[in-house]
Amino acid sequence: MEKVDVLVVGNGIAGNTAAHTMRVFDTRLSIAIVSDEPHPLYSACLFPDYLSGEIERSRLFLKAFEDYERAKIKLFLNHKVSDVDFDNKVVHTDKGDIGYEKLVLAVGSEPVVPRIEGVGKRGVFFPKRVEDIDGLLRYAGKRVVLVGAGPIGVEFSLALVDRGSEVYLVELMDRVLWRLFDHKPASIIRELLEKQGVKVLTEEAVSEIRGGESVEKVVTTKREIECDAVVIAVGMRPRTAFLRDSEVELGKTGGIVVDEKMRTSVEDVYACGDCIETEDVATGARILSLLWHTAKKQAYVAGCNCVGVEKRYPGTLNFAGVDLWDAYAFSAGATEEMLKDRSVEVEEFEREGFYLKLVFADEVLRGVQFVGEAKHMGFVVSAVRKRLGIEGLRRMEAHLRISPWLYALSHVGEGGVVFRV
Amino acid sequence: MSKKVLVLDPEKCTGCMSCVLMCSFSHEKAFSVSRARIRVLWLEELALHLPTMCMHCSTPLCEEVCPSGAISKDPETGATVFDHTVCVGCKMCMMVCPFGAPVFDTKRMAMICCDLCGGDPACVKTCAFEALQFLDLEEAVVRRRREALAKVSRALEKLI
Numbered sequence: 001m002e003k004v005d006v007l008v009v010g011n012g013i014a015g016n017t018a019a020h021t022m023r024v025f026d027t028r029l030s031i032a033i034v035s036d037e038p039h040p041l042y043s044a045c046l047f048p049d050y051l052s053g054e055i056e057r058s059r060l061f062l063k064a065f066e067d068y069e070r071a072k073i074k075l076f077l078n079h080k081v082s083d084v085d086f087d088n089k090v091v092h093t094d095k096g097d098i099g100y101e102k103l104v105l106a107v108g109s110e111p112v113v114p115r116i117e118g119v120g121k122r123g124v125f126f127p128k129r130v131e132d133i134d135g136l137l138r139y140a141g142k143r144v145v146l147v148g149a150g151p152i153g154v155e156f157s158l159a160l161v162d163r164g165s166e167v168y169l170v171e172l173m174d175r176v177l178w179r180l181f182d183h184k185p186a187s188i189i190r191e192l193l194e195k196q197g198v199k200v201l202t203e204e205a206v207s208e209i210r211g212g213e214s215v216e217k218v219v220t221t222k223r224e225i226e227c228d229a230v231v232i233a234v235g236m237r238p239r240t241a242f243l244r245d246s247e248v249e250l251g252k253t254g255g256i257v258v259d260e261k262m263r264t265s266v267e268d269v270y271a272c273g274d275c276i277e278t279e280d281v282a283t284g285a286r287i288l289s290l291l292w293h294t295a296k297k298q299a300y301v302a303g304c305n306c307v308g309v310e311k312r313y314p315g316t317l318n319f320a321g322v323d324l325w326d327a328y329a330f331s332a333g334a335t336e337e338m339l340k341d342r343s344v345e346v347e348e349f350e351r352e353g354f355y356l357k358l359v360f361a362d363e364v365l366r367g368v369q370f371v372g373e374a375k376h377m378g379f380v381v382s383a384v385r386k387r388l389g390i391e392g393l394r395r396m397e398a399h400l401r402i403s404p405w406l407y408a409l410s411h412v413g414e415g416g417v418v419f420r421v
Numbered sequence: 422m423s424k425k426v427l428v429l430d431p432e433k434c435t436g437c438m439s440c441v442l443m444c445s446f447s448h449e450k451a452f453s454v455s456r457a458r459i460r461v462l463w464l465e466e467l468a469l470h471l472p473t474m475c476m477h478c479s480t481p482l483c484e485e486v487c488p489s490g491a492i493s494k495d496p497e498t499g500a501t502v503f504d505h506t507v508c509v510g511c512k513m514c515m516m517v518c519p520f521g522a523p524v525f526d527t528k529r530m531a532m533i534c535c536d537l538c539g540g541d542p543a544c545v546k547t548c549a550f551e552a553l554q555f556l557d558l559e560e561a562v563v564r565r566r567r568e569a570l571a572k573v574s575r576a577l578e579k580l581i
């Protein structure tokens with residue numbers, strides 16, 4: 001049986017960041033990554049650009065196999081982990097067992113498959129892996145129905161319009177990007193999407209996908225749409241089913257429960273990325289973050305602690321941006337709707353081509369929503385992270401306007417910039 | 422090699438914009454304010470010109486959010502470097518930077534940002550007023566301390 005010092009399950013951004021972080025601190029440790037996929041690290045965030053033809057397929061890959069060799073990280077690709085024997089520290093895969101001293105679970109997420117008749121037909125896609133997009137690209141895609149107007153649905157709808165498809169975006173809720181934006185900004189975004197030619201249908205549920213072997217038509221609660229491809233993006237969930245009956249504690253969200261050092265409930269087992277549950281700094285709720293940058297940060301913390309370099313995870317601040325061609329939509333922290341049980345105060349700023357909403361709860365800035373020309377929003381993002389109140393925000397703004405270099409002092413990095421005060 | 426840092430002194434800056442033009446000239450072979458990686462802000466309240474650029478944070482948020490691996494730390498110089506050939510122009514780095522440093526270059530359709538010119542910054546070479554200097558880290562820190570001390574002693578003198 002193979003045995004390594006640290007075994008990382010998952011070759012996504014979380015697994016890679018954890019493995020490479022450990023390598024930076026410890027050159028002798030034997031590190032291996034197991035994954036059921038055949039590829040080196042790739043970025044799903046670039047799928048819309050690949051789909052629209054803006055970038056080539058090769059650009060999706062952020063690492064080459066040589067990079068793993070150079071970092072002396074062993075790869076067990078096409079190995080599917082079925083379960084883990086935590087007592088004897090052995091991972092069981094379909095191609096044999098691998099022993100470990102420390103384990104990092106970075107198993108990521110998988111698409112939620114809604115209970116709709118016909119989801120198994122040819123021409124129905126759940127975008128998650130490279131192959132899903134390769135498959136979609138082989139379709140003519142004259143008319144495509146997208147189910148779910150989250151960030152993936154919205155970005156894919158624009159990419160498909162760019163490719164020349166006629167696109168229907170069907171959403172069950174009353175607006176697009178409902179997790180990220182309240183009604184007003186969501187309606188601005190909807191208008192922008194419609195201007196680009198996306199047909200947006202909200203408060204409409206898909207009830208059936210019809211056709212022979214292949215998709216021919218989508219039936220919703222309000223209409224029938226003939227189409228030749230369907231893309232379903234109604235959510236992701238952690239790929240933790242194989243841990244359900246294990247000692248590793250799972251939260252209500254299905255994500256692995258970790259402490260601030262990314263340790264799970266089992267000793268010497270760490271977890272990071274899409275598969276874990278963390279605290280949202282804006283709301284205090286336990287959430288699945290499901291974002292690239294949070295996965296990376298958590299994995300860095302896990303990697304450090306795994307090799308004895310103490311680091312703490314400060315909690316999750318979710319933020320996401322969507323390029324709408326004519327404008328940019330950006331949301332950080334909580335929406336007003338998420339905070340409806342608390343005393344919420346809202347400040348809105350609106351001009352031609354510019355919309356900004358600040359959401360305060362209990363007098364602390366909890367969220368920012370923005371639609372307009374891409375702008376530097378770093379200052380508000382850090383204000384949400386710092387849980388600043390209105391006063392603090394004013395101070396910070398004044399501070400930044402009057403003496404940005406004072407503020408900058410706290411950020412001075414090596415090789416960075418030192419200001420004279 | 423000892424680490425070097427850029428030292429900005431807004432009090433010496435005259436707002437002549439030479440650094441801005443030299444920055445774009447040395448990188449893009451064009452004198453273009455919009456394609457420069459350094460900017461000079463005019464702070465009305467203080468009647469001060471403030472050169473601003475990438476602060477090369479030690480754990481940069483831009484590097485964290487970049488979905489295409491375009492941003493990395495140069496282990497030699499400590500600089501945060503952008504690879505415009507990898508960037509897909511999603512603008513996330515620009516949204517989250519506290520200093521507004523990344524610049525979207527419409528010619529390349531990609532982000533560009535200060536790279537300390539690989540260790541010999543053009544802006545420093547062109548600044549005639551020593552508002553921008555490139556110093557050894559230790560030296561810069563010592564100088565800063567000395568100046569802070571001088572300020573304190575001047576203030577004390579006034580009091581006594």
Ligand SMILES: Cc1cc2nc3c(=O)[nH]c(=O)nc-3n(C[C@H](O)[C@H](O)[C@H](O)COP(=O)(O)OP(=O)(O)OC[C@H]3O[C@@H](n4cnc5c(N)ncnc54)[C@H](O)[C@@H]3O)c2cc1C
Binds near residue numbers: 127295
């Ligand atoms: C289409 C799309 C667009 C996106 N766009 C953005 C965006 O713009 N911005 C953003 O912040 N985020 C975006 N995301 C989310 C982002 O891609 C994820 O948050 C990130 O990839 C999570 O990384 P991870 O390493 O935790 O998990 P994953 O990338 O899911 O990796 C999990 C790894 O574990 C392996 N694995 C899982 N279970 C097993 C098993 N039992 N045995 C063996 N191997 C296993 C998988 O093969 C895979 O290698 C997008 C996601 C998608 C799908």
Ligand code: SF4
Binds near residue numbers: 486513514
């Ligand atoms: S704009 Fe380019 S460099 Fe910036 S985050 Fe996006 S891909 Fe990375």
